[in-house]
Amino acid sequence: PQQFNGVLAQSLLHGDGLKSKVLSFHSSPPNTNKTPTSTMRDHVDYNRSCQGSPKKGRVIQPTPLRILDAPDLVDDYYLNLLDWSVKDILAVGLRSSLYLWNAASGEIKLLVENPEGSFISALRWIQDGSHVAVGNTQNEVQIWDVEQDKMVRCMYGHSARVSTLSWNDHLLSSGSRDSMIFNHDVRVAKHHVGTLKSHTEEICGLTWSPEKGSLASGGNDNTCMVWDRRQTSSTTPVHTFQQRAAVKAMAWCPFERGLLATGGGTADRHIRFYNTQNGKCVSSIDTKSQVCSLVWSARNKEILSAHGFSMNQLTVWKYPTMTKVANLTGHSSRVLHTALSPDGTTVCSAAADETLRFWKVWDPEIKKRLEFNGVLNSPRIR
Amino acid sequence: MAEIEPSKENIQPLKGGRDAVKLVKALRLQNDPVKQEGVLAKERAQHEAKIHLYSGEDPLSPWLDYIVWTRSSHTTAGTEAHHIQLLEKCTRNFKDDLKYRDDQRYLKVWIMYADAVPDPTEIFAFLKANKIGVTHALLYEAWAMALEDQGKVSKADKVLEYGIRKQAEPKARLQAAYTRFQKRAVQRIQKQQEAGRIESKSTAGPGLSSRNDRSFGNPL
Amino acid sequence: MAEEDFVITLRGSAKLVAEFFGYSVHSILYQRGIYEPDTFVTLKKYGLRMQMSTDKKLCEYVNHVMRQLEGWLENGQVQKLVLVIATNKENDARERWVFDVGTDKAALQTGKVAGGVKQKTQKEIQKEIAAIIRQITSSVSFLPILETTCWFDLLVHTAQDCKVPPTWEETDPMFIADSSQVRLRSFNTSIHTIGTSVAYKMDQ
Numbered sequence: 001p002q003q004f005n006g007v008l009a010q011s012l013l014h015g016d017g018l019k020s021k022v023l024s025f026h027s028s029p030p031n032t033n034k035t036p037t038s039t040m041r042d043h044v045d046y047n048r049s050c051q052g053s054p055k056k057g058r059v060i061q062p063t064p065l066r067i068l069d070a071p072d073l074v075d076d077y078y079l080n081l082l083d084w085s086v087k088d089i090l091a092v093g094l095r096s097s098l099y100l101w102n103a104a105s106g107e108i109k110l111l112v113e114n115p116e117g118s119f120i121s122a123l124r125w126i127q128d129g130s131h132v133a134v135g136n137t138q139n140e141v142q143i144w145d146v147e148q149d150k151m152v153r154c155m156y157g158h159s160a161r162v163s164t165l166s167w168n169d170h171l172l173s174s175g176s177r178d179s180m181i182f183n184h185d186v187r188v189a190k191h192h193v194g195t196l197k198s199h200t201e202e203i204c205g206l207t208w209s210p211e212k213g214s215l216a217s218g219g220n221d222n223t224c225m226v227w228d229r230r231q232t233s234s235t236t237p238v239h240t241f242q243q244r245a246a247v248k249a250m251a252w253c254p255f256e257r258g259l260l261a262t263g264g265g266t267a268d269r270h271i272r273f274y275n276t277q278n279g280k281c282v283s284s285i286d287t288k289s290q291v292c293s294l295v296w297s298a299r300n301k302e303i304l305s306a307h308g309f310s311m312n313q314l315t316v317w318k319y320p321t322m323t324k325v326a327n328l329t330g331h332s333s334r335v336l337h338t339a340l341s342p343d344g345t346t347v348c349s350a351a352a353d354e355t356l357r358f359w360k361v362w363d364p365e366i367k368k369r370l371e372f373n374g375v376l377n378s379p380r381i382r
Numbered sequence: 383m384a385e386i387e388p389s390k391e392n393i394q395p396l397k398g399g400r401d402a403v404k405l406v407k408a409l410r411l412q413n414d415p416v417k418q419e420g421v422l423a424k425e426r427a428q429h430e431a432k433i434h435l436y437s438g439e440d441p442l443s444p445w446l447d448y449i450v451w452t453r454s455s456h457t458t459a460g461t462e463a464h465h466i467q468l469l470e471k472c473t474r475n476f477k478d479d480l481k482y483r484d485d486q487r488y489l490k491v492w493i494m495y496a497d498a499v500p501d502p503t504e505i506f507a508f509l510k511a512n513k514i515g516v517t518h519a520l521l522y523e524a525w526a527m528a529l530e531d532q533g534k535v536s537k538a539d540k541v542l543e544y545g546i547r548k549q550a551e552p553k554a555r556l557q558a559a560y561t562r563f564q565k566r567a568v569q570r571i572q573k574q575q576e577a578g579r580i581e582s583k584s585t586a587g588p589g590l591s592s593r594n595d596r597s598f599g600n601p602l
Numbered sequence: 603m604a605e606e607d608f609v610i611t612l613r614g615s616a617k618l619v620a621e622f623f624g625y626s627v628h629s630i631l632y633q634r635g636i637y638e639p640d641t642f643v644t645l646k647k648y649g650l651r652m653q654m655s656t657d658k659k660l661c662e663y664v665n666h667v668m669r670q671l672e673g674w675l676e677n678g679q680v681q682k683l684v685l686v687i688a689t690n691k692e693n694d695a696r697e698r699w700v701f702d703v704g705t706d707k708a709a710l711q712t713g714k715v716a717g718g719v720k721q722k723t724q725k726e727i728q729k730e731i732a733a734i735i736r737q738i739t740s741s742v743s744f745l746p747i748l749e750t751t752c753w754f755d756l757l758v759h760t761a762q763d764c765k766v767p768p769t770w771e772e773t774d775p776m777f778i779a780d781s782s783q784v785r786l787r788s789f790n791t792s793i794h795t796i797g798t799s800v801a802y803k804m805d806q
Contacts, residue, residue, distance in 0.1 A: 019762050021761075021764060022684075022757050022758070022772060023757065023759075023772060024756065024758070024771065025663070025667050025670070025770055029755070031753070032637050032752070032753065066601065068600065069596055071597065074415075076392055094598055101598075177388075201387075202388060220388060221736075222739075242651040265391040266391055266393075267742045309394050309395060333458070334394075352458060383737050383784055383787065386743065387740060391743075395743055395744070395745075396746070397805070398804055399747075400744040401782050401804055402783065402784040
């Protein structure tokens with residue numbers, strides 16, 4: 001190896017012109033005939049004027065119902081800082097603080113205040129809305145009882161910030177920058193019951209399927225993986241889907257069993273649909289901009305995507321034709337997170353412009369989400 | 383690259399690219415928000431002092447340095463509300479200065495500003511009326527692009543034609559832009575014939591006014 | 603070939619490196635938008651989702667260069683492969699993707715890895731290659747947007763004593779003045795070491 005490095009060093013040092021010839025093949029590569037996609041703007045979306053316009057049909061109110069100030073919302077793609085509970089409480093992480101906003105009364109409560117220098121990096125409501133799981137930059141996973149306003153558990157184990165969380169009854173899965181997914185059984189003292197280890201970089205998306213049989217995980221290693229509930233600990237996911245950028249946006253279809261939608265980051269920009277029963281990609285569409293979040297509507301058979309670098313918009317698509325129903329614009333910086341109201345009508349978007357916007361997108365679900373989620377009783381947390 | 387990769391989704395691509403060294407520095411700071419605030423505040427103050435104390439021939443140059451610094455020290459535009467205010471201040475500051483009327487650097491600041499406001503076409507109309515940057519092909523290119531983005535294709539066509547007639551420089555560049563524009567127009571018509579169309583009206587967000595008494599949940 | 607039977611030879615290494623170059627070239631051309639994106643198809647390679655051009659002429663061109671490179675790699679004559687992206691009209695280089703090549707001297711003599719050197723498995727090599735391709739993909743986060751039509755060229759830096767085939771010619775290295783440079787990961791096959799970097803011109 002010594003010798004070897006020597007040769008390499010030599011070629012690195014003297015490669016440029018000194019002891020070498022520069023050769024090229026006589027015939028040139030073919031001409032490109034390409035219409036350059038010119039824009040004066042600072043983003044990858046160089047083709048937006050050519051995108052299909054929304055189709056005629058249902059009209060969605062193009063302005064938000066409400067805008068709330070959200071100072072200090074961290075502009076970081078990899079975190080998950082917004083969730084809406086079944087009890088109609090919106091939780092949002094603003095740097096070191098976690099706030100609750102009661103959508104019915106408008107009441108605001110500061111639930112968590114982290115010590116100086118420690119930030120909230122993930123949060124997720126338990127199914128019945130009695131507790132919220134909170135991940136932070138001190139690598140902890142905490143569970144807070146919102147009725148009693150107190151932390152009931154603090155779980156350690158990750159060696160980097162906790163970026164994403166997902167509940168499956170009494171099982172809480174946490175994904176971290178340490179590239180590992182931990183399964184915690186919140187009922188027992190020895191909470192760490194398993195580790196899913198196959199990603200090689202930060203986990204930024206984690207979501208259990210509606211019937212609770214599969215866990216989808218997405219990471220900065222450009223992969224989306226699907227795990228079976230029976231795999232408490234594993235290094236081999238059931239499926240590994242390769243993409244071209246980080247995968248944060250992931251949402252299970254509420255009306256077609258085993259269908260998973262994913263959204264890709266800056267270099268990918270696609271929404272892809274996977275059949276997780278056979279592991280095939282069913283379809284995909286290039287959205288021309290970073291996809292940060294996805295929300296399904298069972299009632300309308302539509303999917304909403306939230307976008308980053310480019311127009312900072314929300315787009316509503318008809319599934320499966322993927323025709324555009326509406327573009328919702330107004331955020332002046334990228335949209336980082338979205339959450340759906342428990343009645344399935346309203347999407348809240350949190351953006352790097354430090355505002356929350358509420359969009360009335362869909363009609364109320366006929367079948368309540370409550371019933372769909374199955375088991376609702378909260379596990380006893382100790 | 384080892385430091386860029388873990389944060390790749392937090393880097394907003396810039397038209398002109400990013401300086402790798404500065405990018406890594408900005409990313410490192412981002413992982414330490416408390417220190418980041420301190421460092422950025424200090425550097426910002428230095429730039430402002432330089433503008434204030436400048437006594438040379440080219441008072442625009444410290445402004446340009448400041449703008450370049452703002453862009454390279456922040457990996458996304460979202461975190462920098464000061465940026466748009468800075469562009470606004472800079473453009474206003476020299477708008478009556480004859481020396482900068484035909485200065486391409488000054489025009490570029492205007493274009494960046496136009497890019498950051500809800501309706502860039504108003505800015506371009508203002509520039510034309512005030513004869514700022516009107517000898518540069520860049521103005522007409524940017525203007526036409528903004529119009530094209532808004533779906534005002536025939537207006538965009540007129541703007542490019544006007545620029546060519548006024549012999550904006552470099553002529554070849556503008557001509558090439560016009561050719562590309564026409565190609566896209568043809569493609570668009572083809573696409574529109576395939577899909578029916580209705581334009582959803584975009585709504586302009588509230589401007590980045592300074593919000594002093596900020597707290598979570600305040601209705602805006 | 604079973605994993606444990608995998609023994610890399612000089613010839614095998616040259617083949618592997620040339621193949622890596624080929625896929626990298628296609629990836630870069632796609633990522634940088636040099637050709638229409640819809641002329642590319644997705645395929646799986648190195649455990650990644652990659653883009654390959656379907657343009658017949660382009661594929662022929664790349665394949666030809668890679669075949670020639672493979673021969674030179676076997677002789678240890680390649681110092682670097684450079685993919686230059688330049689604007690059509692003014693011919694000025696905007697981006698240079700540089701693959702530095704180091705060759706193990708002992709292996710050049712014997713055609714195989716010197717005794718005592720730990721052999722890499724095929725899997726390990728593939729993993730290293732995949733990491734480079736991933737970095738090429740994510741380079742869009744800092745590279746300038748190429749607004750005008752660009753073309754590309756492949757330049758091979760060879761040893762001074764390298765025989766120039768009739769269909770090849772000596773050419774200008776097309777350096778970029780005042781460029782910004784980012785070093786990507788490297789990989790080695792135990793015989794060849796490949797260092798990757800990209801130099802680009804900023805436009806502020």
